[in-house]
Amino acid sequence: MIDIQDLNVTFSTGADLVHAVKNVSCRITAGESFGLVGESGSGKSTVLRALCGLATDWSGRVSIDGEALEPTARRSDSFYKTVQMVFQDPYGSLHPRHTVNRILSEPIAIQGLDKPGPRVEEALEQVGLGHGFRFRFPHQLSGGQRQRVAIARALILKPKILLLDEPTSALDVSVQAEVLNLLMRLREELSLTFVLVSHDLAVVSHICDRIAVMRNGEVVEEVTADELARGEPGQRYTRQLLVASRGYDREAIDQFEDFG
Amino acid sequence: MTDLSTRSPTGLKAWLTNENPESHLQASCGRAYYAxxxxxxxRLALLGLIIVGLLVLVAALAPLLATASPIAPDLxxxxxxxxxxxxxxxxxxGxxxxxxxxxxxRLTLYVVVLVAIIAAPVGLLVGTSAGYFGGWIDKVLMRITDIFLAFPRLILALAFVSALGPGIENAIFAIAITxxxxxxRIARAETLTIRRADYIAAIRLQGASAGRVIWGHVVPLCTSSxxxxxxxxxxxxxLTAAGLGFLGLGAQPPLPEWGAMISxxxxxxxxxxxxxxxxxxxxxxxSLGFNLLGDGLRDVLDPKSGD
Structure with missing residues (x-):
């Protein structure tokens, strides 16, 4: 479904050059749920942004659903109907002056699909928001509700692949669980392929079958969820992330190494 | 003290404050109601609104309100x-x-409305395009803007009017150009803060063209400022129109333009x-009315002062 070979992403040029992603390769099959974890700045979100065309300074071979991608911002219409993204911050990902209805109808209008009304109702239904939310403005919604709207917006073009950029890290813990369960249910119902980016190993291991651990723009290792559940990842760095995800523990933290 | 929360409002107010609006119209009206x-x-903003409202009313009803002809002399x-x-x-x-x-x-309103209709969309278009596209488009558009900004407004307007010839239309055109x-500048600055936002990324990921993003997503956030x-x-x-009128370059006699009357x-x-x-x-x-109104609108419309 997604095939990434030797992906390199850079920002700026000359002396300010930042090599954000270095030689990342991975293959994600249809229906799979793939996780990318790593600390802040490890380049995991950048991989997603390169995939969907928001970062354009990349090299390497990337193909999605058999279609080879070019490092340009503009993609084909079929790309937009195959791949959609959910962003990290639900407070920044919804237009403050648009109603939920407008937010959800716009993709339908852009892609020239029929029956906008029923499609919007259906998408709201899918993410567990009732009819009453349809004409609200984002400021009338809670963080969890906003993220549900963002998920509905990503689903409205009926994509096969959902890119999730830390979809729960801006939400409080109880709402996190709700949104994660919603994502799991949707994945099953709509047989979606997930690429989930998170710094939280617990979240990733909850959702994903296979996990790539990233540090300083490189993939350190790839583990399966089972290996992670048994607590036996190969790399010390991954083990440290695993300890960190179990919550704050002074003894454990004192033994942390700096992998900088 | 009455408990407001238990008293359920009815009628128009209930329709406006409904948490679950039934249509886009209702949602927009509700938002406008809170604004x-x-x-x-x-209070001062209301006073400004009343002054501007009176101006419009007087202009509309001028033939009824006037007690004599404004141009026929009576020596x-x-x-x-x-x-x-x-x-x-x-x-x-006489x-x-x-x-x-x-x-x-009528002349005052004519000047003000026409200048606003010409200048604001031009500024909005230039600023949002420059901010959204960046790169050389930004550089070219902003240097042109800088050139126009480099002249004092009245002097540039004077130059235009002397080139085009005196008259109220040319004065309006000259003021609009300046x-x-x-x-x-404002629209560009706003656009720069907006264009990296996730909601812009999201709409681009749905295949929106640059025109749609600018018109539907960037412009609505710039218009309030x-x-x-x-x-x-x-x-x-x-004041500029009155100044041009005062210098004899704006409205020509016998038009009752206020600046020309002072002159x-x-x-x-x-x-x-x-x-x-x-x-x-x-x-x-x-002028005071418009300033007070503008101050009030700033408090309500400024996107940075809460939402």
Whole structure:
């Protein structure tokens, strides 16, 4: 479904050059749920942004659903109907002056699909928001509700692949669980392929079958969820992330190494 | 004290404050209603709105309100002081100043509205395009803006009017040409903060064209600051128009333009004060009205002051 070979992403040029992603390769099959974890700045979100065309300074071979991608911002219409993204911050990902209805109808209008009304109702239904939310403005919604709207917006073009950029890290813990369960249910119902980016190993291991651990723009290792559940990842760095995800523990933290 | 939360409102107010609106219209009206409550809480802004509303009303009803023709001279009654017959007195050609002021509101409104209609969209278009596309488009558009900004507004307007010839239309055109650059700057600055937002990334990921993103997503967030700025600039536009009229380059006689009235009344200022003072007061009141309105709108519309 997604095939990434030797992906390199850079920002700026000359002396300010930042090599954000270095030689990342991975293959994600249809229906799979793939996780990318790593600390802040490890380049995991950048991989997603390169995939969907928001970062354009990349090299390497990337193909999605058999279609080879070019490092340009503009993609084909079929790309937009195959791949959609959910962003990290639900407070920044919804237009403050648009109603939920407008937010959800716009993709339908852009892609020239029929029956906008029923499609919007259906998408709201899918993410567990009732009819009453349809004409609200984002400021009338809670963080969890906003993220549900963002998920509905990503689903409205009926994509096969959902890119999730830390979809729960801006939400409080109880709402996190709700949104994660919603994502799991949707994945099953709509047989979606997930690429989930998170710094939280617990979240990733909850959702994903296979996990790539990233540090300083490189993939350190790839583990399966089972290996992670048994607590036996190969790399010390991954083990440290695993300890960190179990919550704050002074003894454990004192033994942390700096992998900088 | 009555408990407001338990008393369920009915009728129009309930429709406006409904948490679960049934249509886009209802949602927008509800939003406008809350904005109005904010605005109405500001007494001075209300005063500004009343002044501007009166200006519009007087302009619309000028033939009914005027007691005499604003342009027909009557040499029998030159330079009469304010009286029951001539509320604001008469000028050097015997024309009723009150009627001239009343008809002058039309010219003032004409100038203000036309300048706003020409300058604001131009500034908005240039600024949002420059900010959204960046790169060389940004550089070219902003250097053009800088060139226009480099001249003092009245001087540039003077140059244009002397090139185009005096007259109210040319004055409007000249003022419009000189007043769009600040709007372009504001729109560009706003766009720069918006264009990296996730909601812009999201709509681009749905295949939206640059035109759709700018028009549907960037412009709505810039318009409020532009509206505020235009309203605050109205006073300056009126003064520039009056200044051009005063210099004889704006509205031509016998049009009752307030600046031109001051200019012709200047010769009689010491003995017949009302000739120049009355139009001066009119300009002052209308400018003040627009400024107060602009201040109030800024408090309500500024996207950075809460949501």
């Amino acid at each position: 109005w409550l904010d605005f109405a809480a500001n 029998q009654s030159r330079l009469l002081p304010p009286s029951a017959d001539y509320w604001f007195g008469t000028d050097e050609l 024309r009723d100043i009150y009627s001239r002021i009343v008809y002058g509101t 007043s769009w650059p600040p709007y372009a 532009i509206i505020v700025r235009v309203t605050l600039d109205m006073a300056g536009i009126i 012709s009344g200047r010769k009689f200022l010491l003995d017949q004060w009302w000739l120049a003072s009355i139009p001066g007061i009119a300009i002052f009141v209308v």
